[in-house]
Amino acid sequence: MNKPILLLKKELLKPIEQALTRIEKIRERKVNNADSIILEGLFALGVSSFEHSLIDTLRTLFLHIPDKLDLKTEAITKEELINGNPLKQAIENKLNSVSYKNISDILKYFADKTGINDDLVSEDEMNSLLELKATRNLLIHNNLMINSIYKETAGPSSRNDNHRLTITQDYLFESIVVLRSILETFKVALLDKYKTYTKINATKNLFKYIFPTPIMHFENEFELLEDEDRIGAMKTETSRRVNLSGSETFLFGMWIAHSHSVKFDFNAQYFYRLDVVNREKFGYLIQEIDLLKS
Numbered sequence: 297m298n299k300p301i302l303l304l305k306k307e308l309l310k311p312i313e314q315a316l317t318r319i320e321k322i323r324e325r326k327v328n329n330a331d332s333i334i335l336e337g338l339f340a341l342g343v344s345s346f347e348h349s350l351i352d353t354l355r356t357l358f359l360h361i362p363d364k365l366d367l368k369t370e371a372i373t374k375e376e377l378i379n380g381n382p383l384k385q386a387i388e389n390k391l392n393s394v395s396y397k398n399i400s401d402i403l404k405y406f407a408d409k410t411g412i413n414d415d416l417v418s419e420d421e422m423n424s425l426l427e428l429k430a431t432r433n434l435l436i437h438n439n440l441m442i443n444s445i446y447k448e449t450a451g452p453s454s455r456n457d458n459h460r461l462t463i464t465q466d467y468l469f470e471s472i473v474v475l476r477s478i479l480e481t482f483k484v485a486l487l488d489k490y491k492t493y494t495k496i497n498a499t500k501n502l503f504k505y506i507f508p509t510p511i512m513h514f515e516n517e518f519e520l521l522e523d524e525d526r527i528g529a530m531k532t533e534t535s536r537r538v539n540l541s542g543s544e545t546f547l548f549g550m551w552i553a554h555s556h557s558v559k560f561d562f563n564a565q566y567f568y569r570l571d572v573v574n575r576e577k578f579g580y581l582i583q584e585i586d587l588l589k590s
Contacts, residue, residue: 300501302584303360305486305493308353312483315349316476318342323472335463336435339471343432346475347399350406351391353486357410358387364409365390398449399429412485417478424474426451431461494525495587502584506547506577511536518555527588530556542566543574550581555588 322338329335358365362383394405400422407414417425430450434440440461447454455461503514517535519528530552537548546566553560570578 299580300498300505301361301493302498302502302587303357303490303493304495304498305490306495308356308490308493309483309486311349311352311356312479312486315345316479316483318345319472319476319479323469330465332463335465335468336440339463339468340432340435342468342472342475343428346479347395347402349479350402350482351395354394354406354409355387355391358390359384362387399425406482410486411489412482416481416485421474421478423451423453424470425478427453427455428471428474430454431463434461435463496520496522496525496527499527499587502581502587503551506551506581507540507544509540509544511539512544527555530558543570546570547574547578547581550578551588554585 319342322342325334325338329338365387394402397405403417403422403425404414406412407416427450430446431440433449434442434446438446440463442457442459442461446461500514503512503517513536517531517537519531521528537545540548542563543566546563549558549560549562552558
């Protein structure tokens with residue numbers, strides 16, 4: 297039986313929200329700073345935060361929905377295969393290679409894998425982003441001295457400040473506006489695309505995996521507080537848990553011990569009789585047990 301998808305939209309959005317928070321703090325700090333070193337540092341931090349938020353969002357997506365990752369293209373060493381976590385290593389290999397692409401290709405890849413529209417970034421925003429990334433690279437690698445690489449990668453919005461670029465307060469502010477605008481657009485698109493990836497739905501998916509028996513229906517066992525996206529009290533009148541097998545009773549006891557703080561009545565006989573399938577489900581339940589905690 298395939299593992300359930302337990303992706304939460306709030307976890308998917310967390311990297312972008314963190315980047316937006318950091319960019320806002322950069323905006324607040326640039327107001328009172330005229331020191332070129334500080335402005336350059338804030339600028340580099342803003343661009344890096346933007347890029348890392350996209351990569352971290354993809355990492356969350358791939359970890360929860362591995363089918364979105366083209367594993368055929370990822371090389372895994374023998375040591376990683378035997379001693380490591382092949383899926384996580386494949387994800388890191390892919391994301392590392394993506395991070396070295398030019399920014400326009402990163403955005404295309406991001407849109408393709410997340411499933412959002414690939415035309416959300418305007419031409420003007422893309423041109424500005426190309427120049428921002430070229431300036432960031434020039435800052436890190438060539439002390440902002442204009443070179444051929446900058447001229448080749450900065451795009452239509454490239455600057456011609458004699459021989460050396462500068463990071464002014466105005467330039468930093470314009471950069472922040474572009475980065476924030478694109479991230480907020482992506483956030484809205486992701487919220488719409490993954491609106492059904494709630495905690496309630498993730499918990500229901502886990503329940504169906506642990507208890508595939510037709511007599512157990514999640515809605516019959518627990519109240520669902522849809523407006524708050526959380527699981528409410530246990531139900532008694534519609535519950536069918538008394539009809540569970542010994543192994544299922546053990547797993548259900550483990551479930552409600554963590555979801556509703558119900559004292560776990562350990563039955564050694566049920567535990568010892570767990571077959572291979574139920575031992576696998578038990579292990580997976582423990583792995584994902586934090587999902588049950590409010």
